[in-house]
Amino acid sequence: MAVSLYQIAVDAHDPAQLARFWARVLDWQVLSEDPEEVVIGADERTLPGLVFMPVPEGKAGKNRLHLDLAPDDQAAEVARLLALGARRADVGQGPDVSWTVLMDPEGNEFCVLTPKKLPA
Template identity: 45%
Template sequence: MTLEWEQVIVHSVDPVALGQWWTEALGWVVVHASDDEFEIRPAPDRLPGSDFVRVDENKTAKSRPHLDFRPDDQAAEVARPVAHGAQHVYIGQGEQSWVVLADTEVNEFCVGGRRRL
């Protein structure tokens, strides 16, 4: 069997606001939007993407899965989401080469060191 990774589902109390935040933070494009679902991708025909889906409850614990990003310029790619409201967070990582941030609904993600070739 062959599988293609389509998207990461992110539960959200406000999928439009959180999806728009990630659109701006990543520089991606919106491919679907409604009050209950907001889907973004790197380009309209490029996978995987992210789909933000409405849930009624707020996040209450550390996220089990989270996204890791490997940038060309770590400082710039940490500064960009922070400028849009991301927070630096400590999840027990200690001193590491990556930076842990959380989006506006406190979903953790990491920005690693320079992209490997």
Template identity: 50%
Template sequence: MEIAWEALTVDAHDPPPLARWWAQTLGWELMEPVPAGVEVRPPDGRSPSLFFTRADGAKPAKNRLHLDLYAEDRAAAVDGLLARGAARADVGQPDDAACVVLRDPEGNEFCLLEPR
């Protein structure tokens, strides 16, 4: 039996703007919205994708699953993300953590790592 990863689903108060934010952040394509939500796919159309679906209520705590991203110029990427609505996050990481922890405009944590 083969199992393949198709998408990571993200709960959102307002899926279309959050999907647009992530599409711009990753350089991915915003797909046409469907009743269940909005998908963001890599330009080559391959999986996995991000799928944003509507969820009511407040985010209760730190995400138990998050994205780890990297950028060739991490400092410039952090500045650009902050300018577009991201925020720095303190999730208990040490001062010398190998990543910068941020939140997207709806509060979902993600990490920006040093380039590989």
């Protein structure tokens, strides 16, 4: 039996707003939107995507799962993400780490890594 990762689900107080933030971050597009979910992805054929689903409560505590972004230029990407509405976050990472921890507009932590050489 084959299995593949289809989507990563994100609880959100305002799914449409958070989906649009992440679409700008990843240079993705909104693929579908209704009151129960907003789906973004690179395109309709590329997996996985992110699906944002409404919840009444706000985020509480540190994320148990987070996204790592691997840009070509970490400093430039951090500046771009801050301009899009991200905020810096302190999750106890200390001053000597090679990544930058940010939060999206609803407080979900994510990391911006130093440039990585990805496999071809």
